[in-house]
Amino acid sequence: MFSVWSVSNLPEWAPVDSSMLNEPKSRYSVSYTVYVDVSAKLEQWSKASAVAVSNGATIVCFVPARVKQRLRQALLNRYDAKTVKYRAFAILVYAAIKDELLQIKQVVLDQDYTGNEAEVTVRNVLLSLLRKQNPNIPASFVRFQRVRGSNADRLARDVYMGKLSPTRVIGFSELESILVK
16 A cells, blocks of 8 residues: 655644645545656666655655666667657556556656657556556556646655655666566
């Protein structure tokens, strides 16, 4: 289950006001929409990134620079260099949400990468990974939208800047197992 961080450091059991989060209130629902943001651009391969997933309750995964670099190299060995950053984005999003997939009804990704090629590549790679876990996931499961100002946006930035600790750190072995799926 998600670790819960609230904007005002409320106890975990305290109700979260959705207006504080700038997201629909869905903390106690069985099925919910998650908002995903990544700190910094993934193509800054020499810098770490944080992937935040939020629906009121939040997880933030920290990805060290060396892990991103190894992921990049593994992808370059298989795919065209133009799509590597989009594929890496989709893989990191999948790594962040895969354990909660049964409770998620939709994934809203920040529009860090705009344009048809970017969105099509991210959507196709992410849906391919998700459908290996649940073949009935529709294309509408993945949506792109600006999430600036959302809880996911703030938490990704705070973990990236060292103001908060991540929920977990993603290692290359986890990403490598996703690549072979």
